[in-house]
Amino acid sequence: MPTVIRAKFIVVGDATVGKSSLCQVFHSDGSFFNKAYTMTTGVEMVTKQINIPDTKDSVEIYLYDSAGKEIFADHISKFWDHPSGVIVVYDVATEATFSNCQKWLDRVRQTEPNLHIPGVLIANKVDLDQRRRVSPKTGKDFASSHGLAYFECSAKEMQGVDAPFYFLANEFYKLYQERIETLKSLS
């Protein structure tokens, strides 16, 4: 039987950067998706299973999308618990959404300071060419200095949306394989 790795990816970023749109586009294209449902005020979860190239294995993604400031309320702690990966999103046309990425990332990493949490940085709304305020270089530099992989997307034009999700799923799968190798050397 193929192995199914399960991963919880949380999507963070300022309001209106396009988090929900990205989740929507990612999960609605394929045939393997479940209904979206609201877990509790301000958090939505969708699942999607994707295959890992050159293996029989797959990663079942539990994608948690957050809405607004509610995410900091106590009853939303389930959102922050044990993330397998993090997706930080900003809007290339709004400088402040980029500056706030640091804050979002800190919030994620502070929950499990000793845990390596793979992550991606998404520069969204690249279709807004004329209004772009954050350059690709600025985005890339931030990403690389924080151990994130950098992706440019347009949820509106459905451009490049799948890539960051597939990348993160593959990273998490690799992490599983690395851990298995460690376990073989213990006893």
Added chain:
Amino acid sequence: MFDVASKLAGAQIVLATSCDDRYPPENIIDGSDETFWPTTGLFPQEFVLTFGSMMEIKRINLACYNVKRIIFEKSEAPEPLKFEPLTERVLEKTDRTLQHEEFSIPGGTHIMHLRVLIESGYDHFVSMHKLSIDGNALHG
């Protein structure tokens, strides 16, 4: 007393929430701590062990890795249902060595099924290497 959780004593893993065929849950009760059952992501995780017959148990010995909070529950019913709390613990993190834990069980504890719940871990993935349980078969 003997290891009532061993395959030789008729114990079986009847449920496990993670499945990688290369590392099956039977590895937990094969008597070796070199073979293991890894979880494949997310918490909580659990497995259920059914004994060969009703047992009286005295002590649980566990070797595992990166497990944080673990809960044991027992059932005396014929089917693995109606679980009741047995014991639980938050384990210390270890670095590149297995966690070895012993749980003393009050006298007169009878058990047909054991449910082991891994509530949380120190990593994305944790592993169970060896479970052995000192006890005796109940007769009559």
